[in-house]
Amino acid sequence: MIRKTLLIGSAIAFFLNANAQITLNQSNVTFSAREVNRTAIAVDSFTNPQAGTNQSWDYGKLKLIGEDPFTYLPSTNSGFSNSAITESAVDPIVTGRFVNYDNYLDANANGLMLAGYAADYQVYPIGDLTGNASDTFYIPMQTQVYANPMYNLKFPTTSTSMWTNDTRWVLNFMLTVTNFGLNKVPGSKVSNYSRKDEVKGWGKMRVPFGEGKSAWYDVLMVQKSIKRVDSFYMNGSPAPAMLTGAFGVSQGATTNEYRTYFYRAGDFYPLMYINYGTDANFTAPMFAYYTTDNLSASTSLEKQRNNFSAAIYPNPVTGNELNISFYKENNKKMQINIVNVLGRSVKSIVLNQPNGNINQVLEIDNAAANGVYFVQITDADGTVLNSSKIILNR
Incomplete structure (x- = not known):
């Protein structure tokens, strides 16, 4: 009886695992612009x-x-x-x-x-x-x-x-x-x-x-x-x-x-x-x-950006200066990071200004290589309010 139970259990496990495998074909791979x-x-x-x-x-x-x-x-x-x-x-x-x-x-x-x-x-x-x-x-x-x-x-x-x-x-x-x-x-x-x-x-x-x-x-x-x-x-x-x-x-x-x-x-x-x-x-x-497509809820980044917007220019960046403008809602500190595609920071500043319009100019180091970067703006709790792609092409 024990042996039979084990065999049945193994068969059930195999059946469940087999069902977990998927086969992709034209009928179940949605394809559209x-x-x-x-x-x-x-x-x-x-x-x-x-x-x-x-x-x-x-x-x-x-x-x-x-x-x-x-x-x-x-x-x-x-x-x-x-x-x-x-x-x-x-x-x-x-x-x-x-x-x-x-x-x-x-x-x-x-x-x-x-x-x-x-x-x-x-x-x-x-x-x-x-x-x-x-x-x-x-x-x-x-x-x-x-x-x-x-x-x-x-x-x-x-x-x-x-x-x-x-x-x-x-x-x-x-x-x-x-x-x-x-x-x-x-x-x-x-x-x-x-x-x-x-x-x-x-x-x-x-x-x-x-x-x-x-x-x-x-x-x-x-x-x-x-x-x-x-x-x-x-x-x-x-x-x-x-x-x-x-x-x-x-x-x-x-x-x-x-x-x-x-x-x-x-x-x-x-x-x-x-x-x-x-x-x-x-x-x-x-x-x-x-x-993030076809997931059951909005991503955290999408939710966080609902009530926050920033102007980031020029893009592509052809010189050493990047302008960032947005409205700061409170007196708490904020941080701006420029990171590469590996997530490593190439520029970071802390903003301690009071609430109001922020117009910040960031100097990008000459050593930064051309390519894709992301400008991340975070609040005092570390919540990412904005993450925008920029191209450095100097």
Whole structure:
């Protein structure tokens, strides 16, 4: 009788655990254009997630850096399906120059994918690199539909799923460089991507919301490895080393990136995303986000900001000064912090002024590197009243 009871108990436990696993497919992954409300997380505030079955990833208490929404728009490009949506992206072309383009995402019975990209006409003077003021880098208007889409999720996605993609990304350009005898000569940057996605775990996850934690969500843990090899061509032939060297690029430059995503039913955007940079062991996070969409209550940051607003300018910051203006409701001290994406402070001041209009100018140290920062304004109790993203571009 004892043995039978144990066997029945084991069977029940197995049945319950099996039910906790989810399968993601086109019918239960909601896909549409919208603004994704995501929040940046200080990577030193959580334990790196462990892979495995039937995990409990409790991230209900995290150190939040600030809100960083991300917008997806409906596609208006006839090269893609009517269901496609777009996200803004940038890619380096030569030293100090980035091409702006839109990624096109789509979903069908095969999966959730990057289907291609499109770029508008762009012009970049490059005289500071070549010594001739008339030298120019031209990006013509172009659309590329990938022959092999990059799948973020390959349906059906289960606890044992694994998929790979090899995709060729091509950016066409024209180049004028007087010293090389080039006058709007056609060229291209070709990036060959090799991606591997593998579900490395399943279980439940919760994240912050309100003044506490969210409910538990069934999730799949997907680890993504991305290898990218860049090549440059002029008139269909490999660009000479003298030319690529002048622009600070090289043939066959290889980069590797590693990420972990936690996907749940009901949303194409992951509940949590961790970027490990070049760490192939997935152990040292560089930055992380979680989404506050489709949770059962407003996040604490949203509640705190209902009755507080601040003007923060200029943004992007191109000099050393940042202006911050807001109304201070009481005589208690407040604090302003500028933190980087890792949550580390690069500037902090305490305000002891009485209540009234505050107009504060912050001097940003020359040593602060260009990139994304967050301006956090806290009250005397440490409550974050405002957290705004700024770009430092000097």
